[in-house]
Amino acid sequence: MAFDADFIYTYDGDRSQEYTAAGVAVRAGAEKVKEHPFAKYRVATEANKGTLRDFLDARRRAVEVVAGRPIGTVVRLEAVKDDKVIDVVRFRKVAGNPPVADTRGPEGLDRVEGMIRAEFPNARWAGDCVCKPDSDHADCAAVDYFDTQARMVAIRQRLMQDAAYFHLKYIILFDRIYFFDTAGNFTGSQDYSGIFHSHIHISVYGGRNGAAC
Numbered sequence: 001m002a003f004d005a006d007f008i009y010t011y012d013g014d015r016s017q018e019y020t021a022a023g024v025a026v027r028a029g030a031e032k033v034k035e036h037p038f039a040k041y042r043v044a045t046e047a048n049k050g051t052l053r054d055f056l057d058a059r060r061r062a063v064e065v066v067a068g069r070p071i072g073t074v075v076r077l078e079a080v081k082d083d084k085v086i087d088v089v090r091f092r093k094v095a096g097n098p099p100v101a102d103t104r105g106p107e108g109l110d111r112v113e114g115m116i117r118a119e120f121p122n123a124r125w126a127g128d129c130v131c132k133p134d135s136d137h138a139d140c141a142a143v144d145y146f147d148t149q150a151r152m153v154a155i156r157q158r159l160m161q162d163a164a165y166f167h168l169k170y171i172i173l174f175d176r177i178y179f180f181d182t183a184g185n186f187t188g189s190q191d192y193s194g195i196f197h198s199h200i201h202i203s204v205y206g207g208r209n210g211a212a213c
Helices: 022-033 055-068 107-119 149-161
Strands: 005-011 040-044 074-081 084-095 142-146 168-174 176-180 186-191 197-204
Touching (some): 005 022, 022 074, 055 084, 107 142, 107 149, 107 197, 149 168, 149 197
Antiparallel strands (some): 005 084, 040 074, 142 197, 168 176, 168 197, 176 186
């Protein structure tokens, strides 16, 4: 399922905020490479080096290219002097956040369930806020889904790509458990000592102790 796209720029390794309009993102990012006397500017992609232009013309062209490229494509606005690139800002269209569900759990659980319902509609929901002793389900901070093995692996990968957004704590799939810290960093995995999971279990941070019991 497609979601509204947002736009970002990166400069010197720093990532900007997300912008809802390509023009706003490009204008903000272009300021980073603006002040270069006697320079020309070009809009380049992996497939096209671009034509040298005046700054304003290059900025206008960058808006068109960034808006028209698929999600994930990198578009460069380069400052060029004496045939050398002396400065560059990079733009990228990114997928907007998926819809958010309304669960009894914390924000992370709302985000997890909203994403799975939208992007993996065939997944069968198997419960979230349930009074299970010694489980994050008891704190309304976990959810289970059944699907084909391939799709459950795809769900795991999708969640791991944006672990901070989903507030992931850990994922259990098959005979493996995957851990994350509170900042969304993957901290490692290990063999799962419990029952083999034919479903995918997803736990998030922020649950309320015993909320389901």
